[in-house]
Amino acid sequence: MKRTLCLLFHVLCVFLWAHGQTQQPYILNGNATQRSCNCYQLTPATTFASGTVWNKNKIDLSQSFNYVFDVNLGCDTNGADGIAFILQTEGTNLGANGQGIGFEGISPSLGVLIDTYQNTSENDPAYDHLAIQMNGLTNHQGTGNLAGPVQVLDGVNNIKDCQWHLLRIHWDATTHTLEISVDNQVRLSIQKDLVHDIFNDAPSVFWGFAGSTGGRTNVQQFCAALRPAFDFDASQILCDGTPVTFENSSSSFGEITRWYWDLGDGTIYNGAQPPAHLYPGAGIYSVKFVIQDNSGCISDTLTTSVTIGSYPKANFTPDTLCLDATPLQLSDASTVAVGTLNNWQWDFGNGNTYSGSSVTIPFTTTGNYPVTLTATTKEGCNNTISKVLRIAPSPSVGGTSSNVCLGDASIFKGENLTPAISIRTWTWDMNNGSTSDGQNTRYTYSQAGDYNVVLHATSDEGCEALSSAIPITVLAVKADAGKDTIVAIGQPLQLFSHATNIATAQYTWSPATGLNDPNSASPVAILNADQTYQLTVSSPEGCQDEDFINIKVYKGPEFYVPNAFSPNGDGKNDYFKAIAAGIPKIDFFRIWNRWGELVFFTSDLTVPWDGTIKGKPADIATYVWMIQGVDYTGRRFSRQGTVTLVR
Structure with a gap:
């Protein structure tokens, strides 16, 4: 059924478009051409081109009107010269090229000029600008300048962006107010009796568009606006099980006479605004919307994705926070099958509410606190969860150990300094990439050195204690009695111990033969025969090492x-x-x-x-x-x- 309706509507569109072509309401001059039923090209991208499009039917300025057009100033950001909407009484074969934009010299007249080139001789600003001029006068500091120049769009210097912009010309005949809007932004407004002050009390005038190029070019176009559009009421939620109301916000130069809606779930509607529609379930639906005006022109198809969201499953983490943690923060853990979460409201039961996907809690003492989170999607679907948040105390621990000799096991002992808080896990970081578990543990280092061992502990409620550092030294005593040597009989020989990795030590040279002090680090030997000494070095911790030196004794000196x-x-x-x-x-x-x-x-x-x-x-x-x-x-x-x- 849907396919048949689309086909019939397509055939109707082709017929009505062709019919609209034969009922052409405009007179085209110069380089102007018709591009589609309601769209016209004023200039091609050639130098010194001009084109005008005049409506055959005059309008009566004693009556208010609200004309809406789409205008496109081209894609060449360095191009020129612009287009103008013109009211005039001189006829339908007017126009000029170059900087006059087809408006220059037409009098009496009123023009709304969109100028895309800076002509300093006409006091143009450097940016693309909008102005209201009269009687074919284009100098912005002359008597013909009624309003402007201003940027065509606020904050935009270059309007030659290859985009279509909505130009609205609104004339209030009662208050004599002319208002110019671009993309629904009011840019210029004047209050003037156009009939009396410009057209010599002749209210019936021709209207149309003119455009021109000079040394620089652009493809410049306008369309009698025919823009399908729809919105939703600010209070509308797009959630599974909730009827959806589409609000028609289309723009059209003429009267819209036909509407075609495809709501994306097989539902077709022909009318200005569909009745409230209930979708079969959550999902993303492709809505198509086409309009036709009283001239027989048919718009492009507006295709928009509409998300009918599912209701989220609200949740947050964690369920327990530790008082000494930084920061004390809860984070959203909600999920949604269809839609996008974008709003979170937290209630901590203290009379205040908080927003955001994560939030710092307002509690400063341990205890159990009720927390409520309402999670809402961009589509307006929400869900609420309430849980009890536990604020748990953090334990405090200490540890002890002592220096050891290389090869011996270090003994580590942990102490719970907060006995009321049970410790679930103990972990020792050995400062060498290794860890060991348990309140008390043994560990043997493979290398000597200073180690800053760190004790970590976690309570039964998952709260970590402030880490405790225990510095230890693993000693590797290395005795070195020096190189073998020779002496003469009776020659005093100074011996030296080269012990390493130890600050204080005990030294023993054995045997004591010929030595002045066998317990000195550097005794003096006087020998009459060859001798071998053993050096023993001991640390206060009991670490020990030995070395030997051989001394050859000669007669001498020789x-x-x-x-x-x-x-x-x-x-x-x-x-x-x-x-x-x-x-x-x-x-x-x-x-x-x-x-x-x-x-x-x-x-x-x-x-x-x-x-x-x-x-x-x-x-x-x-x-x-x-x-x-x-x-x-x-x-x-x-x-x-x-x-x-x-x-």
Whole structure:
């Protein structure tokens, strides 16, 4: 049935549109063309074009009228020049191009000019503007300027936006008031006796539109308005089970004679306004609306989605808040199958109401409080829920532990400082990415260091305690007695402990042979024979580590230098160096070849000769060496000799 009605209406539309074409009420001049039953193009996008469209039938200015048009100033934002609605008595073959917008020079006349180009010679503002002029005079500072110029739309500098705008010309013959509105905004108004002051007491005038281009162009159009539209009363709710009343708010230049409604659920209605309509259920319905005027013109189809909403399921979270939480806030958790939630009203029983999808509660003490939430959709559907909100106390906890040695387990103990509040969970954050559960727990760290352990606890009602920090240190004592060394018989040797990761410690050197203080971190040893010492370092926590140092004792002070070496890379005797017993510092160690050329030099006993000269292997031969240094008593002496290099 629906398909048949649509088809019949479509056939009727085509017939009536063709009929309206044959009954053309306008006279077209210049470049003006008819685009559809009620729409006309005044200018194409060509330079120095002009077009006028005059209605064949004069209007009587002794009678009020309210004309509504759609106007389109083009899509080129840099285009020109504009269009004008004109009242005049001179005929129906008038018009001009360029900055005059087809109005210039027509007298007597009244024009409502929409000017889209700035001509400084006419004192135009920089923005697209609207003005009321008379007698073909277009200069805004001349005697012909009755009102304006103003922006065509408030806050809009450029009206060449490719959009259709509703232009309303309203003449009140009783009060002699002419009012100009654009998109339902009143932009200009004058009070003037048009018949007497402009048309020499001749009330019958021609009316129409003119448009023009000059060096710049635009496609400029107007339509005798035929806009289907509908609204809903402010009190109308669009909810499942509620009848919907459509209010026809269509705009038309002429009298609307036919209406076609498709309400989107299979219901078709032909009339100005459908009766209250009950939709079969919640959903989104596509409503189509078409109108026809008394000239036979048929509007475009207005297609609008109308949402018939379902009633929401109101809810909020949480049911319990903790007094020490920040902020103390409730959040909407309502749901709706069809529609959009956009309003929330909260009642906390204290005489005040609050709005918003989330809200901070007005309570500052623990207890149980009634809370009511009413959730409403954009469609006006609402639902209410009331629940008891629990404001619960938050517990307070503390914790203890102590420093430990690396490899030993740290023992942590938690304490509930608010015994009246039961603790459900205890969690220890070990400050290394790991956690441990339980009021008391053990944990073994894999690395030494300082750790700021944090204790978290949650009550049976889900309230978290303020976290408690417990700093601990995991100690890793590292004893270092130093590198093995050599001394001369009777030479004092200062020993040093290089213990790490400990501020205070106990030191023990064993055996005590030759030591001035075996419990010092840096005792002095005087030896007559080779000796090995064990260093033991202990922390106050009982952490302990050991290390050893071997001391070779020579007669001296003396240089001990080998007479041969073999730098062949086999790891045996590859380097030539001296042992300086009782000589902590040397002045030099030099080596010459058989021709007296210096092949090696150092002043550092730890640097040996590797058997190369300038990076290349030295020849197999006998080389002369000399070494000089200062012994531990301050005496300087030297030694010299030869060494044989073999491969």
